[in-house]
Amino acid sequence: MTYEVQTYTLCGGWLNLWTDDGNTLVTFETLEDAQKELAGFLEDQAYFVEIGHLEEVCPQDYKIVEVTA
Numbered sequence: 496m497t498y499e500v501q502t503y504t505l506c507g508g509w510l511n512l513w514t515d516d517g518n519t520l521v522t523f524e525t526l527e528d529a530q531k532e533l534a535g536f537l538e539d540q541a542y543f544v545e546i547g548h549l550e551e552v553c554p555q556d557y558k559i560v561e562v563t564a
Contacts, residue, residue, distance in 0.1 A: 496561055497522045498529040500536075503556040511562075522562065529559045 499522045501509040513521040513532075523529035540552035 496526075497524065497563070498526050498559050499523065499562050500529055500533050501558050501560055503558075509558065509560075526559065526561075533557055533559060 499511040499520070500513050502512045503509055504512075511520050511522075515521050521532075523532065537552065537554055537557070540549060543549040544552055
């Protein structure tokens with residue numbers, strides 16, 4: 496099984512926007528890996544809100560889904 500973190504967008508709905516170098520979409524071998532990556536990302540985003548570099552972050556705009564290749 497493979498997992499991806501999806502981001503909710505107004506125009507496209509739920510999409511995998513996570514890339515490793517700006518060109519290659521990222522997927523995860525395990526649910527735990529995806530959860531760890533998302534948790535770290537949301538923690539970083541919360542910090543940027545706290546120091547005033549972002550207005551807000553909405554964790555509901557992210558989800559992990561199982562994908563088939």
